[in-house]
Amino acid sequence: MLPPVVLPLLRRQSGVVARRQVLGGGGDDALLGRLLRGRHWARLHDGVYVDHTGPPSFEQRAWGAVLLHAPAVLAGATALRAYGVRTGAAPGHAPVEVAAGAPAADHAVAVLADACQTGRSTPARLRQALGGRPRLAGRRLLLEVLADVDAGAWSALERRYLVDVERAHGLPRGRRQQRAETAAGWVSRDVAYPTYDTLVELDGRFVHDRSSARWSDLSRDAAALAAGQVTVRLGWRHVLDPCSTAFSVAGVLATRGWDGAPVPYGDACRADDWGGPSARGAGGPPQSVA
Template identity: 35%
Template sequence: MTRAQALRAGMTLAEITHRVRSGRWQRLFAGVYATFTGPVSREVWRWAAVLRAGEGAVLSHRSAAEEVGLCRASQGPLHVTVPAARRVTAPGGVVVHRCRHVRERRHPSRQPPQTRIEETILDLAVGVPPEEAMGWIAAACGARLTTADRLRRALRRRGFVPGRPVLTSLLDDAAEGCASVLEWRYLREVERAHSLPAPARQWRRPRSGGYWYDDLYYPGERLRIELDGQAAHPAETRWRDYRRDNAAVQSGDTVLRYSTGDIFDDPCRVAGQVADVLQRGGWPEPAQPCGPGCGLLPADPGRDWIVEGASLPVL
């Protein structure tokens, strides 16, 4: 609650002062109070930052992302955006951004006041490395908070945007079904760089009581590829992943599983392995080297296939 809100509700300055001095209220910022005792959560601090920033202020950037669960609450600064015409002195622990279009970018119903999810993602994706930008885009689309098309429309509504071509390209990749940075790196460094065919992404297949979701699937060659990023495949879900892989093999499919290290450190080897299995399934073309120093391994149809660095279940 702000001091102005308390006064409008009928309290006096003396009553406010007494409640703060007695410990019943806690002063968070100048003129902003927590009307309870005990620990102050990050959620309360976000509300307090908006109240302290005043009229027209909204949560934005990482603070808005925290509010919708796109990232964990941190101990870093709180971010708010205010109308460009206002001058707000940022209190300690708060970063104040100014924007001419803050009213249009505000979410129509969420509380505390905050930017729309599309605007939040674009705020976070502008001016950062492509991998970090893709992380925000994939997180929002993967959580079904927005879509690549909605993000593209929001981008078009903005004027000058540094790195617009890069952002547009990342949104195109997200529209193809990349639901994580790891899947995006596979698309760029493995699939496109080595002229592999495009798989179906986020392939859904029925199972008892629901569906299995495969990261990548080549239906014609009966090849499923799982990319084990820590966010999408934490240790506690390992046995579920094993059951899914076993069911796929039982149905006649081949399963290859790769870790973050495989895709980031040796995409050429991964491309060679995928191409080898695809050729066994009937794909007629070999993988192509990505450049002069490509470490693409030649296919050897006579050898037994082992996915290095992976721990595949045995039926």
């Protein structure tokens, strides 16, 4: 029979325990021998055991490594994965460490946004972690990314739209991750321009190629249209051509009452490409844009 103190350890450590923990809780080597011979437990490493004989899970392998090398902790991407975030994120310094080593800003966005979306951390806590590491590589970029995540840009695509399309071309500032109640229930709008009754939905996931997701998108767009809002759906192809996309979105906003004009950005942007809604022959607000 296991000593009472070992059971909570197994629950807390994903079914993995060290020999020293068993002995410290009142067990002995004879007990460990019986558990192993009876195939109730299996040996992960010398002096580290798991409470079954099947293949160990990732969490069990991680605990096995920590217990084998104790005192030790998980770090970097392994720590992120152990805490169950899509890109793998955890509380503390791990998201900051992995984001700092990311090969591009889009990867850093994915790590930091996942940490916040899953509730494992917040932009404020991550900024605090950065504050304690003034020499971290890419620190300035990470602070910029966190500011955008805090503003609601929760994916690489959403940040690209915010930075390269909206901000770079002087479009009105949208409201991000706005919750709205529809006949089908509550939905979250990627970008809303409430003054101009215009929504931008950013579809960067493969799931949007599935017919069920397309029907869901249609229902959302129909609900928006019933409320007097036009929906512009953009994907990576559009956002990677930010100048053309900015001018197109500006045209939609202009038909909805915006009296501004997009700002050319870089050599690829031509100011004379913009003629306002009249140059496009718009006789009224569009009903949908895809």
